[in-house]
Amino acid sequence: MEDNNNAIEVSHVTKTFKVYYDKGTELKEKILFWKRNKFENRVVLNDISFSVKKGEAIGLVGRNGCGKSTTLKMLTRIIYPNSGSINMNGRVSSLIELGAGFHPDMSGRENIYTNASIFGLTKKEIDARLDDIITFSELEEFIDNPVRTYSSGMYMRLAFSVAINVDADILLIDEILAVGDANFQAKCFNKLREIKNNGTTIVIVSHSLGQIEQICDRSIWIKNGQIAMEGKPKDVHLEYLNFMNQERIDQQEKERLKQQQNEMKAREDEEKRKKEEAEREKRNRRYGTGDAKFTDIKILDKDGQEQTTFRTGEKMILDLSYHVEKPVKDAVFGYGIFRSDSLWVYGTNTRIDRFDIFDIEKDGKYVVEMPNLSLIPGQYWIDVTIEFGDGNPVDYYKKALNFEVVSNTQDVGVARLDHDWKLEI
Amino acid sequence: MINQIKAIYEYREMIFSLVKKDLRGRYKGSILGFLWTFINPLLQLVVFTLVFSVIMRAGYEQYYLFLFVALVPWMFFATSVQDGSTSILREKDMVKKIFFPREVLPIATVTSGFVNMLLTFIVIFIVLIFSGRGINLMAVICLPVVMIVEYILCLGIALIVAALTVYLRDLQYILGILVMALQYLTPVMYGIDIVENSGAPSYCIQLFYLNPMTPVIEIYRDILYYKQVPQLNTLLIALGMGIVFVMIGELLFRKLQKGFAENF
DSSP states (O other): OOOTTEEEEEEEEEEEEEEESSOOOSHHHHHHTGGGGOEEEEEEEEEEEEEEETTOEEEEEOSTTSSHHHHHHHHHTSSOOSEEEEEEOSOEEEESSSSTTOOTTSBHHHHHHHHHHHTTOOHHHHHHHHHHHHHHHTOGGGTTSBGGGSOHHHHHHHHHHHHHTSOOSEEEEESOOSOSOHHHHHHHHHHHHHHHHTTOEEEEEOSOHHHHHHHOSEEEEEETTEEEEEEOHHHHHHHHHHHHHHHHHHHHHHHHHHHHHHHHHHHHHHHHHHHHHHHHHHHHHEESOOSEEEEEEEEEOTTSOBOSEEETTEEEEEEEEEEESSOBSSEEEEEEEEETTOOEEEEEETTTTTOOOOOBOSOEEEEEEEEEEOBOSEEEEEEEEEEETTSOEEEEEEEEEEEEEEOSSOOOSSBOOOOOOOOOO | OHHHHHHHHHTHHHHHHHHHHHHHHHHTTOHHHHHHTTHHHHHHHHHHHIIIIIISOOOOTTHHHHHHHHHHHHHHHHHHHHHHHHHHHHTHHHHHHOOSOTTHHHHHHHHHHHHHHHHHHHHHHHHHHHTTOOOOHHHHTTHHHHHHHHHHHHHHHHHHHHHHHHHOTTHHHHHHHHHHHHHHHTTTSSOHHHHHTSOOOHHHHHHHHHSTHHHHHHHHHHHHTSOOOOOGGGHHHHHHHHHHHHHHHHHHHHHHGGGGGGOO
């Protein structure tokens, strides 16, 4: 232990897992199919170092598979690092699994003893805490009934009550805070705060960033086996969410491009079939006299690139090209934005926006620029129309385009209204 | 090593809990439940008595007693080895998710078998009295000594096979066969006197004495069947082997347990 003020010291830890193609555990498999035992070394954690002061609470965040649970398991000594060292200063208790050792035929009370003993408590220590545990679980009535008669909620509450009443210097929690109803969760949370105030060092792995922000002094973001960022939870989480959103946009883009490629390949063979199918579909979603028809409709981002995913507040551009069969006198262009549950978010057209009356006689296009798309995250679609001045449709195209909005702010509703806070407290 | 023993001692409540859970599972609050654990040895008792005392007379009077007092300690050994080897595999969910000194699992298995044997001894005493053979109290006082030596021997072997079986699953089946064979190569169904008078070459007879269970079984029989105070010094080799097994077992266990959670 380098610094005695530290409860945890992780020093240059690397962890590699052997990913077997098909592992043989039997002698026969090990001898006959030795080729199958080939494996790939997968580096899960790459030279990680961090320390936690006594009494500090930190959160570990990162996408699935980044190594958070592996780190926690190494702190618990269930798994050992390939290189580097881990020092724990104090009694360690880890809540990775609830209800270990529960025997269905034994009563709740007896199972408390079994479960607490697995956490390393002696009989005396368990006797001292028994009443607290039972009271916390709110299962006084049923505590002497066999556990197999419990509902799954009662089961979880009992398990959690034991776990949270284990006195430890260092408490490691892996994604089990999401247990029980809202009241019980609040109770657990308060108990966790109490524990922290008593000087216990806490490490939490969770996807619930809100919970981490409420309890932890620091967050560590693990990305690709290394520490991407360490610091105040709010700051780290913002970066982390930005990264995840960007990844989502990139992923959607990748999928869209891939889809484009596939379509191009299949186009030669399936062109006719697709055309017929598309026509049939469009006939259901599209109606009007047909004097003019949309030919090419696109959504673009601020750089003029086709895009379907936007952040709240970004610029969105509708680019709609049309072909004119028969000239239309007093034409009106319009669009409507709908949310995926059919809520009509906004709609307008050139008449409402007081354009001078105009006719269309040749092919052209109209572009709608929305400099600030302040919609709340969700899925949306757009109807686009060309109409006569009296409202009769020339080409009303329902659900012509789909798009998605993402954001890393958690406001709710339909759209973000600009606002300023002024506190006088 | 000392630190490890301290760590295991701290978890003694977990060992008690596991043993209680195991006995609970076996006996489940009924006398009949207790008797069920007898079916296997009882069946062996009946069959072997038939073979060795009626069909092929081995010449022991009250053969069923001769066999019973040896069979029960043998069952303790056999289950310690066989259940011991799967003790970690069986609780792999716990091992993957919780920290505790892994030695607790084979220790609990062997201890549970030991308690089982003690309870069965009550029945042995009852049977000895009712059969008219009686008990020699001076000899019975030596019983704890041989029980402890057997416990140490079983623990050492359990530690070794428990750790190895995680990596080589077949071991549990291989052990089943080996233990069965060993039952015939140990003087359980017959006395060591038959071996010595058999005229087999002396190296064969020496092999019998290499088997640590031979002196153990002989002593049980001296105490309970022959009603003689046993020659405890014959136990020294068995005790020595037991201690060596425990030490090797613990060293091996410490090394191998690091990879348990990943190798399930």
